Amino acid sequence: MSASLDWQRLQKALAIEADRGFGDMVGREYRFSEYLYLQLSTPERPELPKPLSERWQRAAENFATYPELSIPQRRHLVAETRRLIYQAQQSLNPPPVKIQQTKVLNQGLNTLSGLNKWGVERLQKLGLLTIRDLLFYYPRDHIDYARQVPIRELVPGETVTLVGTVRRCQVFTSPRNQKLTILEIVIQDRTGQLKLNRFYAGTRFTNRGWQEQQKRLYAPQTIIAASGLVKGGKYGLTLEDPDIEVLDQAGGNIESLTIGRIVPVYPLTEGVSPDLIRKSVQLALPYTEELPDPLPLDLRQAHDLIDLPTALKQIHFPDDHETLSLARRRLVFDEFFYLQLGLLRRRQQQQAAQKSNPLTPTGALLEEFYQVLPFQLTQAQQRVVQEILQDLEQPIPMNRLVQGDVGSGKTVVAVIAMLAAIQSGYQTALMAPTEVLAEQHYQKLLAWLTQLHLPVELLTGSTKAAKRRQIHSHLQTGELTVLVGTHALIQDAVEFNRLGLVVIDEQHRFGVEQRAKLQQKGVFPHVLTMTATPIPRTLALTLHGDLDVSQIDELPPGRQPIQTTILGRGERQQAYDLIRREVAQGRQVYVVLPLVEESEKLDLKSAIEEHQHLQTVFPNFTVGLLHGKMSSVEKEAAINEFRDGHTQLLVATTVVEVGVDVPNATVMLIEHAERFGLSQLHQLRGRVGRGSHQSFCLLLNSSKSDPARQRLNVLSQSQDGFFIAEMDFRLRGPGEVLGTRQSGLPDFALASLVEDQDCLELARTAAESIIAKDKTLQAWPLLLAELDTRHRQLLGGTILT
Template identity: 55%
Template sequence: MISKSSYWVCLDKALSIEVERGFINTQGEQYQFSEYLCLNFGELPPIKTSNNQRQRWLKFASQYAIYPKLTLSQRRQLIVQTRQFLHNLKQDFKIPVKHPHPKQPKTSNLIDIKSILRYELNLEQHLSTVKEISFRKIGLLQKIGLDTVRDLLFYYPRDYINYARQVTISNIKEGETVTIVGRVKKCNFFTSSKNKKLSILELVLQDHTGEIRLNRFFSGNRFTNKGWQEKQKKNYIRSTIIAVSGLVKQNRYGLTLDNPEMEILDNFNTSIESLNIARILPVYSLTEGIDNSFFRKIIIINLKSAQTILDPLPISLKSKYDLMDLKDALINIHFPKSLDFLERARRRLIFDDFFYLQLGFLKRRQERKRLQNINSFTPNKYLTHQFNKVLPFQLTKSQKRVINEIIKDLESLQSMNRLLQGDVGSGKTIVAIFAILTVVESGYQVALMAPTEVLAEQHYKKIILYFNQLCLSAELLTGSTKKSKRHEIYRQLITGELPLLVGTHALIQEQIKFKKLGLVVIDEQHKFGVEQRNKLLNKGKYPHVLSMTATPIPRTLALTLHGDLDISQIDELPPERKAIETKVLIGSQKQRAYDLIKKEVSQGRQAYIVFPMIEESEKLDIKAAIEEHKKLSEEIFPIFNIGLLHGRINPLEKNKVLNDFRENRYQIMVSTTVIEVGVDIPNATVMLIENAERFGLSQLHQLRGRVGRSSFKSYCFLITSSKTPNILQKLGVLEQSQDGFFISEMDLKLRGPGTILGTRQSGLPDFALASLTDNKEILELSKLIAERIILSDVKLNSFPLLKGELEYRSIRL
């Protein structure tokens, strides 16, 4: 029976080997790395754990089952998460992982304080002025975005190799990274008989516990010179004391260190000077022509300037929340004194990533609230009471709560800037109408802007249905609006007789002038650029803003993307909304979906068949949709009328096709993702999505939301040709859940923030260390501290260093 301590050593060893070898899914004697981890995590942990820890443990089994399919960065991220989890587990349960005779090697201090006085460096100094960096290397460093000393210091390692543990020769174990100090017993230097360009330094090293055979390899003609080899041998004469660091592996002679780093010592008490021995060694993502050895050297040279950095964060806050000083964090993120120092350094630098983002958001929000005071609305609430009466359903508790939050904002002396999140079909439009009526009743006008004509028309039709019953007028303005109608709308806006204008980008035209714009409602706001939104806001005097999204965003991503907004969340669906039965099918099972479509359509229902649209291959995707439309019409469903929608169809034709579908002139609609939002056809009960693996989870959930809009049972089929476990696991999330917030959280974990909602175009910074899924606690802490600082001094005049750093980061972003 393997002991608990040995169990953890074996897992640590496997992870260390995989990191050392570059995440290649290392082949062991019996298993590949992924198989070994999958088997270990497939069984219950050998200690008592909580339910959450057990579930996380077993989840790793499924993640390592798909390890061969993961990208290099995904493999790296999974191993980091695994190590962190195992570390926390050991801490929680105080697992005694005993290493024989653990010893910290005696290493020299990398940052010599005395040398700082002689070495003049500053953060903004260009790397071309650093004499150790050649002109050719400058170009290579610029390829990875490094121009200044600051860039270099804030370019963090992607991983670490731990050589900081010194062991005796008899106690080395395969797979560990260790340092050994011993005496040379034998030395030989020769050129390989099989490869004339390969030279080998062969040493036998011994200490009081045993001996080990080591080989150091040199590739290149210049190392084959006999005279040079003899000179090297003289450095390693018998009884010379050396320190060696490397990965322990097995060869035909027994255990050895794989091509180890070496340093000759004067005696056993001599400090080790090498950057590559007896330390926690940083590993960087570099480019061809820049190796880690060179990069470590220039990091050390420039780290001396870190000692001169003035930490912007107040000492009291660092002390209260146990945040490492910035200069210490920079030094220990590159060359940590220990694993504990490394973890503390990571925490501080992750905090900074989040903190300055939150500080900027909150500063902007507070300044806007102070500068943009307007008269509060004081409606008699007659219209909202009447609207409540004509509604054919009861509001949910969540809708009522959000309506109260919005009306409270509208009645205050500060401009509202609120994001309304809600799942598909949660009733966001109804909530928006309450806000619109509150503003209209106070004598102001409202603009509602949507990204597409389909969505704008959908809003207009829903709103005008209620406005007619309340004896109020509203108009729709899109690119398809006739010229005569446009001029009439312009006139009514200027006179103030038109209380509500719904439209697309057409609302930001210069001709549009409101008499008294009080509220701007922006639907799917992330699909508009900052300038487009500002053009509409500038048509009024600090109007209130209500942004809406039908794609729920996880709280961590919302704080990061929309930290300058107040957020309201409709977190329940109306009781009449039924769950949509969702099923993942591989291509050969597609006939099951076709049979159900035939059955539903025969009963008077309708169906969507959706194809992916990838921007880079739009023409190919449209061609595929057109060809599939022909095949479906002629071979699969010849007795039904089938419509076709894609992005190249002009707006007038698109509206005609949708209206024909709404009137059931088409029983089946073949479409690209143009129907993702805004299409509301209650009679549609089946959604079939081809090549579902090409979509994100949130987008699939949006498409699924086009059905299930009536009392009829609805279905969604996700068709994929892939049988890879990670694809099936991802799509399986849709089978398990109808909760958009849960689905978006899973989307964030699976894809990262950069590909959700187009966040690369939404000003989301590229965090160097921080992860929105793994560092939620630090994000919350950064927001808390940023709020306290801004509430005490919104202009940051009392915090000049913070103010300067924030301005610098804002310019860079």
């Protein structure tokens, strides 16, 4: 078998494509179809038996035309390829004749007694290939049919089980639809009677023989149990599409997997029924006895965790709600624990492999900088500076993320770190995602560092060729110690003499490869990343679990709170009156919209349309326009016009969210505020309130829904970015907060970052204690093996940061 072919990664790609609706998803380097074509047609592909080899070749050819296939054709191709890859692996690595106990779970589903070939093929459509896959295919929900109630006590909306005697039963073909058969049963208990209906679509159920069989099964005086959702209708209460089982006597045992118990509900796909999943899982559950628990006993006892075999049994078919809760807690803990353990192990491995020279955290240069600073650092800034300087003293590279609200003073903290590197004989680089932000950083550093007689240069896509050559030359000789720039810093022509510290601002706007490429300009340089978008601790642990995280959670003194007001559809005139008053006093205004051009599908104002409209509303004011589709030169011109006071109103998209610093701007008007996340609104609000004048943020809410209003109320009641980020996270969930396409979130089967925050903290603590005892994890071979398996499944073989 070829070492270059990553079987699990192939299966992961196929599974994700299926989950996302066969849209030919875009990865970091390739589209899904390109990746599959390259992998399947690689010259190092495995030597397979002729029938499999021919199928393999056909699959590779089909993926070359994948974008032209219909969705059903794509679904069929993906399912076939998943089966092909599994069968190819089996042919290359046939199981030994005598299977050890620990290997039993890796057997194919065809070894399950009671599951036929048709069932195995259906389960393979869900990516379930082995007994282990089936055991770890968790329910997405549970329905409680365990509560048995008398007919008289039925309440609409509840799920219940009834036990009663059949009074009468009818089975007939619907007069309106000749392909629909209706089973109608009237049952009675000591408190009343109820009519139940079940509907069967298909001509086989219209067969007279089948209908007579049902009448005999549910003959009068037969005792049955029925479970379902209580629903009201014009003929009274009933159970919606109930599950029904005949009992041998009143109080007899219920053998069904769905009646009278807490029923698991599984994720399904076309052609796979809930009953097939439940039956298959029940067949697999005895094999949990073959499953060793990788978690050390002392760790389980310390955190009150039940053992893994019990957890798997109870998550699928729980005895009661208490055991279900215990099972879920253990399995959620496992998902978080292996993620955190993997991230911590990665950091340990990096630190062991990367050695850097300790820097000097004190010296004349730093002392001189403190003297020229026109303000005192806040306590939060001082705390974060100490954390950074302690990192720089270590013989391993710093890898720290600094979170800070808009205006909290992250840049000055970064400059102190840069000066520590410079006074130790190193060069430094600061990379920002946009030219606007890079220019802003450059101006700040220029104002501070020229007083210390340190050279600072700016390198962006707009830098002239002659200036660019000069910068390259001075970098190579070491004359230039501070370089600020955009993606231009990672071009091949940029060569540092001795790069010691890399600062990356708004790090989430850069890809992993871009950040790594800048780091590779030096020999294991220290790395400081910054973000003005606070994220909750649970997200920070999940996304940045192998980084050290610092928070600047305090604003400089003297900042006036921004008055934030929510306005409805009919209150626009209030906003315009405030704008006129502020501009009359010499102030300036931002108007922010979510779209550049008008959309036919969405009833939203566009930046271009609003720019034209406001020119007529305020004919005496100069109205500027700024959006992402403008060229760099046009953007720069629009920002400079506004910064220099030539423009009173600036109509913009969220391109102003970062980097536009105009202290004279006092009004931020946000159209369709309900369309933005709370953290993004808070970022936009931070564009005003940067001077000494009272500032205002006006949120125009076009939605009539109460949830939209409640979300915006959070912003009007708080100025704390960390609190707002936490509320945004709870209200919208992590995918929406981060942006689902490039969030980098792992794919948890059970765990919820919103609901299971305590469990994540517990798992982090446990992982830290394990790593502290043995960095290699060799003391726990089962744990190490499970970690490797989990990380391949959870993250497709890569770790996030």
